[in-house]
Amino acid sequence: MDIATLVGIIGGMGLLLVAILLEGSSPLMFLNLLATVVVVFGSFAAVLARYTMSGYVSALANGIRSSLFYRHISPVHLIDQLTELADRMRKQGPIALEQVRIEDPFFQRGVRMIADGYSAEALRESLERERDLDYERLEQSHTIYRILGEAAPSMGMVGTLIGLVSMFAHMDDPQKIGPAMSIALINTLYGAVFANVVFSPISDKLANRNAEESTNRSLIIEALVMVREGKNPATIKDDLASYLPLHNRRELLDEAA
Numbered sequence: 001m002d003i004a005t006l007v008g009i010i011g012g013m014g015l016l017l018v019a020i021l022l023e024g025s026s027p028l029m030f031l032n033l034l035a036t037v038v039v040v041f042g043s044f045a046a047v048l049a050r051y052t053m054s055g056y057v058s059a060l061a062n063g064i065r066s067s068l069f070y071r072h073i074s075p076v077h078l079i080d081q082l083t084e085l086a087d088r089m090r091k092q093g094p095i096a097l098e099q100v101r102i103e104d105p106f107f108q109r110g111v112r113m114i115a116d117g118y119s120a121e122a123l124r125e126s127l128e129r130e131r132d133l134d135y136e137r138l139e140q141s142h143t144i145y146r147i148l149g150e151a152a153p154s155m156g157m158v159g160t161l162i163g164l165v166s167m168f169a170h171m172d173d174p175q176k177i178g179p180a181m182s183i184a185l186i187n188t189l190y191g192a193v194f195a196n197v198v199f200s201p202i203s204d205k206l207a208n209r210n211a212e213e214s215t216n217r218s219l220i221i222e223a224l225v226m227v228r229e230g231k232n233p234a235t236i237k238d239d240l241a242s243y244l245p246l247h248n249r250r251e252l253l254d255e256a257a
Contacts, residue, residue: 005067005205012197032186038159039190043151043199047144056144063141067205073104073216079240082223085111086233106130106217110224120228124221131217135210142206149200156191160184219243 020027048056081102088096097115102108106127113123163184170176219240226236 002068002070002072002205005202008201009198013193016193016197029182030186030189032183032190034162034183035156035159035187035190038162038187039152039155039194042155042158043148043194046151046155047147050147051144055140059137059141059144062137063145063202063206066138066141066209067202070209071103072212075216075219075243078107078216078219079223079237079244081107082220082227082240083233083237086223086227086231086236089114089227090230090233104220106134107220110220114224114228118228120225123228124225127217127221127224131214131221134217135214138206138210138213142203142210145199145203145206149195149203152195152199153188153191156188159187159190163187215243 017027020030051059085097085100088100094115094117097111100111102111109130110123110127113126118126161184163180163182163186167177167180167184170180223236223240226239
């Protein structure tokens with residue numbers, strides 16, 4: 001689990017609660033059904049109109065799953081694993097790869113394909129297709145949460161206008177002016193909070209995940225193709241170093257030397 005996502009969102013909400021308490025107000029004053037309906041449900045409904053129901057729900061669930069339960073894998077660690085795999089392949093042949101246990105399903109599938117005798121071309125084609133499809137699915141989730149982050153402030157403004165209309169309609173009753181103005185401002189608050197504390201952070205997290213996973217999977221594909229072709233482990237490590245930042249690259253090559 002990526003604890004940073006939970007800490008960021010819950011911590012952001014917690015800081016807002018602390019700010020309310022420090023100001024001396026009751027948090028219950030900021031709970032409003034109209035703002036929840038207009039901003040939260042209104043944003044989800046507005047974005048839903050752009051997609052199919054099944055695709056929308058699937059993308060939302062995939063976004064939550066990817067942002068909370070993604071396990072970071074260091075490229076350096078991947079290269080070390082792949083180098084060990086290449087060494088075993090050269091010494092014991094592809095059958096020995098059946099005994100290798102790897103946690104990452106994409107990596108494990110590629111290793112199993114080598115053990116099953118797939119050619120390098122078939123291996124590359126299959127894994128690249130899987131990588132691209134997974135990228136598209138995660139990109140759709142990223143887009144939906146980005147649009148939600150844009151829709152929430154707009155829907156907050158809609159709620160604010162509803163509150164202002166209510167206020168102006170009751171100008172003859174001073175007792176109703178204050179509550180109507182409060183509703184108007186709370187809608188603006190809800191829009192800003194949900195956009196900047198929930199939707200936009202999840203969208204950015206998914207974009208980072210997509211970039212990282214795309215790089216790692218490209219690295220895995222290139223390495224497994226070289227393993228299938230029987231290249232020397234040292235050559236594989238040297239070629240894969242190009243996927244790393246310069247400081248990590250020097251460290252990896254120094255270890256190989």
